[in-house]
Amino acid sequence: MIDLRLLREDPDRVRASQRARGEDVGLVDALLSADERRRSSSVRFDELRSEQKQLGKLIPKATGDEKAELLTKAGELSAAVKAADAAQDAAAEETQRLLRQLGNLVHSDVPVGGEEDFVVLETIGAPRDFAAEGFEPRDHQEIGQLLGAIDTERGAKVSGSRFYYLTGVGALLELALVNAAIAQATAAGFIPMLTPALVKPRAMEGTGFLGQAAENVYHLEKDDYYLVGTSEVALAAYHMDEIIDAAKLPLRYAGFSPCFRREAGTYGKDTRGIFRVHQFDKVEMFSYVAPEDAEAEHQRLLDWEKQWLTGLGLPFQVIDVATGDLGASASRKFDCEAWIPTQGKYRELTSASNCNEFQARRLSVRMRDGKHVKPLATLNGTLCAVPRTIVAIFENHQQPDGSVTVPEVLRPYLGGREVLEPVTA
RNA sequence: GGAGGCUUCGCCUAGUCUGGUCUAUGGCGCCGCACUGCUAAUGCGGUUUGGGGUAACCCCCCAUCCCGGGUUCAAAUCCCGGAGCCUCCGCCA
Numbered sequence: 001m002i003d004l005r006l007l008r009e010d011p012d013r014v015r016a017s018q019r020a021r022g023e024d025v026g027l028v029d030a031l032l033s034a035d036e037r038r039r040s041s042s043v044r045f046d047e048l049r050s051e052q053k054q055l056g057k058l059i060p061k062a063t064g065d066e067k068a069e070l071l072t073k074a075g076e077l078s079a080a081v082k083a084a085d086a087a088q089d090a091a092a093e094e095t096q097r098l099l100r101q102l103g104n105l106v107h108s109d110v111p112v113g114g115e116e117d118f119v120v121l122e123t124i125g126a127p128r129d130f131a132a133e134g135f136e137p138r139d140h141q142e143i144g145q146l147l148g149a150i151d152t153e154r155g156a157k158v159s160g161s162r163f164y165y166l167t168g169v170g171a172l173l174e175l176a177l178v179n180a181a182i183a184q185a186t187a188a189g190f191i192p193m194l195t196p197a198l199v200k201p202r203a204m205e206g207t208g209f210l211g212q213a214a215e216n217v218y219h220l221e222k223d224d225y226y227l228v229g230t231s232e233v234a235l236a237a238y239h240m241d242e243i244i245d246a247a248k249l250p251l252r253y254a255g256f257s258p259c260f261r262r263e264a265g266t267y268g269k270d271t272r273g274i275f276r277v278h279q280f281d282k283v284e285m286f287s288y289v290a291p292e293d294a295e296a297e298h299q300r301l302l303d304w305e306k307q308w309l310t311g312l313g314l315p316f317q318v319i320d321v322a323t324g325d326l327g328a329s330a331s332r333k334f335d336c337e338a339w340i341p342t343q344g345k346y347r348e349l350t351s352a353s354n355c356n357e358f359q360a361r362r363l364s365v366r367m368r369d370g371k372h373v374k375p376l377a378t379l380n381g382t383l384c385a386v387p388r389t390i391v392a393i394f395e396n397h398q399q400p401d402g403s404v405t406v407p408e409v410l411r412p413y414l415g416g417r418e419v420l421e422p423v424t425a
Numbered sequence: 426g427g428a429g430g431c432u433u434c435g436c437c438u439a440g441u442c443u444g445g446u447c448u449a450u451g452g453c454g455c456c457g458c459a460c461u462g463c464u465a466a467u468g469c470g471g472u473u474u475g476g477g478g479u480a481a482c483c484c485c486c487c488a489u490c491c492c493g494g495g496u497u498c499a500a501a502u503c504c505c506g507g508a509g510c511c512u513c514c515g516c517c518a
Contacts, residue, residue, distance in 0.1 A: 042477065043486095059445075
């Protein structure tokens with residue numbers, strides 16, 4: 001959530017941010033009035049409670065009529081205190097409820113608009129010219145079948161649409177990707193983490209996924225658990241309710257976990273292959289930094305993503321995601337989109353978000369900076385979302401015979417294999 | 426799944442039986458000051474977090490003894506519910 005103080009001092013800035021996101025501006029006014037009610041009811045409670053405490057000191061010393069009188073008075077006061085307490089609680093709860101509905105403040109450089117209004121910041125590498133090479137590229141689904149790497153048919157039989165099996169070299173390729181990604185992250189100073197895939201409501205809510213994104217989250221009703229859509233959730237909540245010494249920052253984690261997404265409202269979209277699936281594995285980078293270091297860290301996360309994609313030999317572009325497509329937590333988001341030859345366009349492979357103090361406030365993660373305790377900033381960035389990376393590798397590194405050249409960085413993790421060959425059916 | 430124990434201001438800990446003087450004890454750690462011509466040692470002071478008052482510091486008020494209810498004029502303390510941790514038993518990869 002955002003800083004209440006900032007809301008009080010500069011409500012127009014918050015309104016502008018809401019407008020840019022295409023969200024309800026009325027929320028800001030409701031919030032201001034709830035906050036005022038919270039403040040005044042809290043002042044009243046404090047006064048009454050103070051009076052009650054004074055009285056409580058006199059009672060044990062008093063005797064006889066004097067005591068009876070004091071007890072009567074205390075009884076009346078007690079009722080008033082209870083009422084004031086209830087009013088205070090109600091106002092505080094209302095303020096919290098409204099505050100949690102508010103998205104993060106949008107960074108001023110973010111392009112305003114919807115999904116299509118992103119700005120391309122950079123293009124790295126160039127798409128292969130398959131025509132010049134004299135063959136028509138196969139899509140990843142077809143290559144996956146030729147290599148015996150992907151089985152979507154049986155995935156659907158067993159679990160339904162958007163499920164798949166990675167088989168043979170497909171399975172090995174995932175393990176290679178994960179190992180290579182973890183190795184890169186570890187070399188960069190990230191602490192490797194295997195994280196829970198089921199989390200409690202507070203973790204999911206605090207990370208900001210139960211707002212507009214809620215329809216894409218799986219929920220286990222019987223136990224009130226949520227399935228994470230990314231290990232970001234578990235990594236953000238890892239330090240929930242803690243105060244971290246400034247000297248320990250930046251704190252960087254590389255999480256690996258399965259990710260579950262309902263993909264509601266995407267019927268008919270990316271239905272072929274494994275580009276958009278309900279379950280996949282992902283290596284995610286997550287940073288806790290001082291707020292003033294957040295923008296620099298955002299750039300660093302992006303650089304590590306670029307290093308990763310470059311190492312895999314994939315042509316890609318970096319975009320500055322527009323306001324309407326940010327998600328509640330991010331103030332700014334950079335996506336790396338890899339070129340997918342058979343689609344003739346760039347598609348999202350990684351995403352780096354600067355949430356500054358938004359998640360930290362909701363999860364109560366703070367830093368101790370000298371005498372002061374304040375919220376810190378959290379950032380997250382994909383290193384390797386496995387299925388999409390496999391899609392990009394298959395399509396970009398395919399040969400006329402359906403074989404796939406293994407990027408050099410992955411070879412050590414694939415027993416030195418340089419090419420994935422079609423299996424004879 | 427069954428039985429028992431535990432949870433106090435960074436860590437450890439006193440206090441809970443017998444409600445008010447708990448504005449929570451002591452140790453460790455940490456910070457500051459003093460002192461010995463260095464380090465060490467010693468002494469003194471400080472050290473939970475959140476909200477509010479203040480332009481701000483000092484300071485003051487309120488809340489906070491795992492969480493939520495209840496009893497009471499008054500709850501760390503009594504009662505009920507919940508969570509987490511530990512031990513033992515059962516089951517199990």
